Every structure is written in C-alpha cells, then in structure tokens.
Amino acid sequence: MPFCGNGKIDPGEMCDGADTGNSQCTNLGFDGQKVDSKLKCTSVCTFDTSDCCACGNDRVEPRPGWECNEKCDCTGMCDETFSSCTGTCNRTLLGGETCQTLASSSGGPFLEGGPLGCKADCHDYDTTACYICGDGIKEGPEECDANDCGGGLRCDDDRACTGPWPEHGGPLSCLGGGDPWDAAHQYPNGCAISRRSCWTCGNGVVDPGNYVIDGVTLHEECDDGGTCIGGSANGTHCIDASQCPGGRCLPQDDNNCSLTCQVR
C-alpha cells in the first residue's frame, strides 16, 4: 500500500489514519463502541475494531465505558465481521457471576442450580437453569420442593408413598436440608424425598409414621410379613417379592395382624 500513511483513503485502503470515511463500528455489524472512542485504523490501513463492542465477540462490554450495555456475552454467535449474528452460543462469559453470586448480590433468594446463562442480546443473565430449594416448586435436579413432589403430586397426600406392595401408603416428606435426621440419613442437601412416613404392611417391619385409610388415621401396630402367593415358593413366609420367584409376596390377614397391620 504505497499511499498508506498519507492520511487519506486511497484505492485498496479501508482507512488511513483518522480518516475512516463514513464507516463506524455499527456499519460493520457491531452494536456500538467504547464511549469517547470510534472506529480506528491500523498502521496497514485496515479497520481496527478493538474499540467496537458487540454481543458475541468474546468479551463482556458493560457500562460504564461502552455503549454496549452487556452483563454477559455468549461467544460464537457472530461471524468474524459481526454482520451475521445468528450462531449458537458456544461459550458463555459471565463476568465471574454464578446463580449463587447473582442471587446474593441482588439480595434475592439463594439460587442453587445452574448453569447461569446469557440472554441472546447479552443485556442480561439467563437464570432459567437456576433453581431455589425452598420456593415450593420442584425444578432442576430437585426431587421435590416443600409440598410439590412433581407430576401434580402433593407430597402430603396420604397415598403419595407408592411401592411394590398392595398395602402401602402415607405421605412423603420433602427434606429442606439442615434437619438432623436428614443429615444422619441420605438427604444432606435438601429438596430430596424422604419415605420416613411411608408404611408398607407386609414388609416385616413395624413402620413409623401415621397413615390414613378411609379417613381414619392409623399406624402400624404389627407386621409379621407376608406369604408367597404363586411361584416356586408358594405358601412360604416372605418380606420381599424377591423371595417369591414367579409369584408375589402379599400380606396375610391372619389371626394376629390385619391387612393394614392392626393387632386383632
């Protein structure tokens, strides 16, 4: 470029010195520029876009200091010239924020999940993958939240407990974490289903907790197991279906203990 450096645009030059013609960052597909700056020119008379900003350019350009009001940036959405920003996000720049830090800085509830995302215009975070244990809504990896046990099931429904036995039931518990019982068992993190209030008549164990049958609140008074019905072990005592190959293990209404595990 024999005339690069003479301060005016000659054939083959995009710009020269301070002369960028009518071009601005926005003409090149960028969203804006650094405040008090403009499109610049390199020493070889090509555009220097380092003070241009765009959603999708691998850099978070927030206010103040930039016209682009970005909180985050989702890279890979634009091609090299930023004239076609239709790609999909392949890396999200979040300025160090996470679901958790975002919640605490806003004074909002504690968001436990993630990942935190970036909205397509880079102007705000996408929190749809964040979740809150304690908001009463089962979401993300939660097994339950408060009384929401998923699929429209209320955890406190007396029939919420299900199992392989014909005689079973009771409410499920949704554990919020911090409960000593939870910590001692398998639910240290909260929003996990506990079956501690379930009952199963016929499993050979007098289960704790109450259950309701036909409006009457009961608790197991006895449980002497069941009997294999059918299969190779037909007629033998059992406490689990695995003990009855080809058959079922069912509680028996005998002289001592009823089908709902009440003492006769």
Ligand SMILES: [Ca+2]
């Ligand atoms: Ca020139």
Ligand SMILES: [Ca+2]
């Ligand atoms: Ca950007």
Ligand SMILES: [Ca+2]
């Ligand atoms: Ca929740």
Ligand SMILES: [Ca+2]
């Ligand atoms: Ca039982």
